[in-house]
Amino acid sequence: MTDRMLRTGAHACTFVLVLLLAACQPKDRQQSVSGDWPNFGNDGNEQHYSPLDEINQTNIDKLKLAWHFDLEPGFSVSTPVAAEGKLFVTSGHSRIRALNATDGKLIWEFDPKVREIAMSPLHMGWGNKGLSYWNHRVFIATTDGRVIALDAASGKPAWEQRQFELSELRYNNGPPRVFDGKVIVGHGGADVSSIRGYVTAYDADTGKQLWRFYTVPDDPSKPAANKAEEVMRPTWKGDWFGKGGGGTAWNAFSYDADLDLLYIGVGNGFPYNQQMRSPGGGDNLFLASIVAVKADTGEYVWHYQVCPAEQWDCTAVQDMTLATLPIDGKPRKVLMQAPKNGFFYVIDAVTGQFISAEKIAKVTWAEKIDANGRPIENPRIRYQNHPEMFELWPGPQGAHSWLPQAFSPKTGLVYIPVADIGAMIGPPIPGDTSLLAAMGATIIVDPELPGSRRSFLRAWDPVTQKEAWSHELPGDWPGGVLATAGDLVLQGRIDGQLVAYEAKTGKQVWSFKTVAPVVATPISYRANGKQYVTVLTGSGSQGGGILATGNAAYRTDYRLPRHVLTFAIDGTDVLPKYEMPPLVPPADADLKVDANLTMQGAMAYASSGCLVCHGMNAIGGGAAPDLRYSPMIVDANAFKAVVKEGTLKLNGMPPAPIPDEYLEMIRYYLRVRASQSK
Structure with missing residues (x-):
């Protein structure tokens, strides 16, 4: 056989494999071809990928601002959704607006009055991150614990359910998802109390609660209520009930329609210190785990835990990308996640079997993930046994936070916003009565460490587990990522830039200067036969507070104008000029520094x-x-x-x-x- 014949045969095999992989994409993948963007990650695969290719590498230089809409100061880091020729946006404290998708004109707005109703700083300290659309309705989970369905045409409420009471130490800032007529909602709060985390499914038409899945076990003195309880209970040991808990699932949900599986990303435990939370040890399921349940019933199917016995805010609440990849030469349904802990995981989406994991950032808490999918830990991460502080990489902020990665089926690459931020962690200080003492640990979240406070956009090959290309970004809070069929990757930056790269090579091919930083994730949709790209501007949420030191060189002011920015080929809009106001501290002649x-x-x-x-x-x-x-x-x-x-x-x-x-x-x-x- 000649070299030419060998090359031709190889190309033919590759072409057949690509066709086979495309045919194996879950049903939800076909739904996105309409040009709508109905969910946080577009569809149940959570790929943050647009199949539209009108905007591409050949005409990206013609991408211009088509229209903009002014937002109020405050949280503006959410991902909008698009359907019915409308763009639906949430900002501030769960306020929703419907805008004409082609010109940005306001159609309706709805304010759930969170600021009037909220009783706790928890309900107002985190910005809402998104909403969902399904069957002529828009859905929001308010930070104060309500799930609301609105008529997409008028903005009038169709139904409202209270997920938890105002008196509970819970809040909700993650985007709800709507899969197959079910509204999926989690909540937060595991950083402040030992609440029992759960995920709830509501009927999208009626608001009726369909099922609730708990992520940590109930009272061990009672009979186990289901299979999930039977799996969890043996992993919590000693006198733990009422003292330990957590496991809030506040952000990440994915859905495979063919398998009828819903995937839940579960967070950290409380207290952080495992000896206080679970005195007898154990893995403490389902903390820091990915859990697959039957979407119709919420029945447990399988789990995979990224940080057994976690005690340093190691979470698995980061987005989970579903795809079909060639693993060992055969197409295989996989789930891909870059959780906080600095590793990138590929897991079998059908069974939960571990396939591979490699580091994408600096990691000190573990050497590697072994063949069984368990970490080979650095003993120092069990800080109770070591009086000196441990240099923890990644720190509690994570190597990858809630800002989503994207996946392109065309390139086979995952595009991950990565942060390199170290911390110091150790046992509690005797006599300390602060919140950190209640957590059972001493944590210096953002110390001065060499090489810390950096961020990157990394293109990662999930099959070979190797980097394809990388860009270092300004600051340490990298924005969410969009990939498109136009072979483009778009991401906002803390220095007020929206940037486009060639998906395969990483070459920067376009940028737009905004007034405020861009942290939110861009989306792309079709309206009136034309492709648009939209993103919200403004800093906020965790990156607006806990990571402020790493971004201090850039103006992230609360006062900076925030916008909804929408782009199209040959757009004609122009942002008004803005003069940065000076920052002047108040006069304080009586101050004596001690x-x-x-x-x-x-x-x-x-x-x-x-x-x-x-x-x-x-x-x-x-x-x-x-x-x-x-x-x-x-x-x-x-x-x-x-x-x-x-x-x-x-x-x-x-x-x-x-x-x-x-x-x-x-x-x-x-x-x-x-x-x-x-």
Whole structure:
């Protein structure tokens, strides 16, 4: 056989395999061909991939702004959905708008009044990340625990269900999904109490609860209620019930229609310290796990745990991408995830069998994942047994957070927003009464470490488990990713750029300068026969607070104009010019800096949770005002009225139950930080 014949035969085999893989794509893949974008990741495969190719490498230079819509200050990191010629957007505290998809004109808006109803800072401290569309309805899970269905034409509520009571230490900021007429919703809260996490399915037509799946076990003194209970219970040991829990599934859900399987990404436990949570040890299922359940009933099918006995906020709530890949030369349904822990996993989507995992970032907690799918741990990650602090990579922020990866069936590559951020972790400090003490650990979330506070866009081959290409990005909070059939990859950046790359090579081919940072994930849809790309601008959520230090070199101001930006070939819109306002701290002639008082104030600021919205080290990250420049900090009465009495609750600042002595410590610390910012 000649070389030419061999090459021809190889090409033919490759072509047949590509056709076979395309035929094996789950049913939901065919639904996206309409040009709509109905769910967070487009369809149940959560690939964040658009099959539209009108915008491609040959005409990307003609991609221009088609229209823009102004948003209010606050959280604007959500992923919109598109259907019926409309674009549906949520921002702030679960506010929803329907816009004309071709020109951005407002059709209707709906405010669920979260700011008026919410009773806890938990309900207002995190921005909503998305919504869903199905059968002429739009669905939102509000941060205060309601699931609401709206008529897509009018915006009027069709039904409303309360998922949890306002008094519970739960909140919801993840996007709901609608698969096969079922609204799938989880919730958060495992960082603050030992609640029992669960996922709920509602009938999309009626709002009736169909099933509820619990992610950690119930009272062991009672008979096991189902197969999931039987699997979980032996992995929790000692006197744990009522003291340990967690496992909230607040973000990631995927769905394979052919298998009728729903995949749930489960979060961390509480307390972090496993000796406090489960004194007898054990893996503590289903913490930090991917769980497959029957979509119709919620019945357990299989699980895979990425961090057995997790105790450092190791979660599996990052998006799970479904695809069919050539594994050992044969097409195989797989689930791909880059959880927080720094490894990229490929798992059999039918059985949960481990296939492979490799590092995508710096990792110190484990050497590798063995052939059985279990990590070979660094003993230091069991920090209870080591008095000195351990340099933890990735830190609690994760090598990959909730901002989604994308997958292109055309290139076979996964495009992952990766962060390299280290932390220090150790046993609790005796006498500490802060929230960290309740977690059972001492954590320095964002210390000065060589090589830390970096981020990348990495194109990863899931078959070979090797990097195809990579770009280092500004800051340490990389935006969500979109891949398209036009062989393009689009991603926003913290420096206020929306960028397009060639999907195969990583060559940058286009960019657009925005006013505010771009953290949200772009989508692409077709309306009136034309392809559009849309993204929201503005920083917020975790990247607007806890990671503020790594992005301090870039303006992420709360005051910066936020927009819905929509692009098309030969668009004609232009953003109005914007002059960056100067940052001027308030005059404070009476301040006398004392190192001891400053340290006390810094501890009070951190332990009271102020940093979640207002930034690490009081460096504003865009989720809320930068308090170093607020006139409130030099007026004790005004500061108390805002922080403790809730005078700005309707603006999004809930009253915080902070003791008066802590309040003054925090105010003093902010005054010092303001003086240092001059």
